[in-house]
Structures are given as structure tokens and as C-alpha cells.
Amino acid sequence: MKKLLLLSFITLFISCADQDKECETPSNGFIEGTGQSVTLGSEATVDVFKAIDKAWAERDYESLKTLISDEGNYTHDDNSVSTNAEEFIAHIEAGYQDSLEKDEEWGWVTNFAFSVKPTKSEDGDYANENGEWVCARFTGANGDVYEEWYQIVDGKLAMWSSAKRENK
Numbered sequence: 001m002k003k004l005l006l007l008s009f010i011t012l013f014i015s016c017a018d019q020d021k022e023c024e025t026p027s028n029g030f031i032e033g034t035g036q037s038v039t040l041g042s043e044a045t046v047d048v049f050k051a052i053d054k055a056w057a058e059r060d061y062e063s064l065k066t067l068i069s070d071e072g073n074y075t076h077d078d079n080s081v082s083t084n085a086e087e088f089i090a091h092i093e094a095g096y097q098d099s100l101e102k103d104e105e106w107g108w109v110t111n112f113a114f115s116v117k118p119t120k121s122e123d124g125d126y127a128n129e130n131g132e133w134v135c136a137r138f139t140g141a142n143g144d145v146y147e148e149w150y151q152i153v154d155g156k157l158a159m160w161s162s163a164k165r166e167n168k
Helices: 002-020 043-057 061-066 085-101
Strands: 038-040 068-075 108-118 132-140 145-153 156-165
Touching: 043 061, 043 108, 043 132, 043 145, 043 156, 061 068, 061 085, 068 085
Parallel strands: 068 156
Antiparallel strands: 038 108, 108 132, 132 145, 145 156
16 A cells, blocks of 8 residues: 555656657647747737837837837838838827828727747748737727737847728
8 A cells, every 4th residue: 555655646746747748849830931830929029019119108109119129110000011110100209290280189098918929931931930929909089999019039029010090
């Protein structure tokens, strides 16, 4: 009986020790033509998004500059493209000034944000493999809805796109 009890404890100890092994990252979904699947990203990437969102809402452009890469591609909801922090900030400030001129309320509610990361591709080197991506939805003060993707690489925004669905 003592041997059986000892064997049970050893088995339990070994099975618990195996839990420290790194498991394969669970994935869900696919990216057509790349051999990639999609995994959940990190909270650290969502934290960078939150810092961008906060600085933008407060029009704290000095802080925002530190969070935007100067070698990026930023597609605004009007299909214009900024390629660095200065252009990006100039575009969003122009939108703010436009709302003041039209006596429109400016601001938004962040509805959700989550981070994802594509797996490494089997047969190519895709730009989407760099960093992680945040998907976020916002409702503007006027009811417009924005769907945005933020590619965060080394703590900075590297690529961004925004699409707007107008409240009619």
C-alpha cells in the first residue's frame, strides 16, 4: 500500500511538472494565401493602443509623437494617407479644427479593443508578422462608428487604417 501511495505521489509530481512546458499557442482563423493562422496578442500591445487613444483624445501631440513610427503607413477614413507622425498629427488636428468650425461635438467612446498576432508564414515573409495588431471600434460624438486596425511594433504604431460607417 505504501508503494502504491508513493507511486501516486510521484506520478502526481511528474504530471504537475509537465505543466511548466510551453504549450503550442492556440489559434483560430486564417490569412488566405499565407499559411498563417491568427493567435491572441498581448495585453502589452493593448496598453500601447490605450496610450495612443488617450493622447489622441487629450490632443497631447507630444506624447502621441512618441508612440508613432516615422516610417509608417496610416490610412485615414477619408482614404488619405500619412507616412509619419507629423503628417498623422496634422491630419487629426485638421479634423478637430474642422469640427470646431462646424460647431460639432468632437470626441468618441472606445467600444472595444483586442490584440491579435498572425503566426509566422510557411512560405514567405509578410509585413503583418511584425509586432501585433489591435482591432478597435469607436462611436463618435455624432454617432458615426469607426473600425480601426493598429499594427504595434516595438511599442510604436507602424501601420493604421480607419473605416467609418456614418450615422444616418
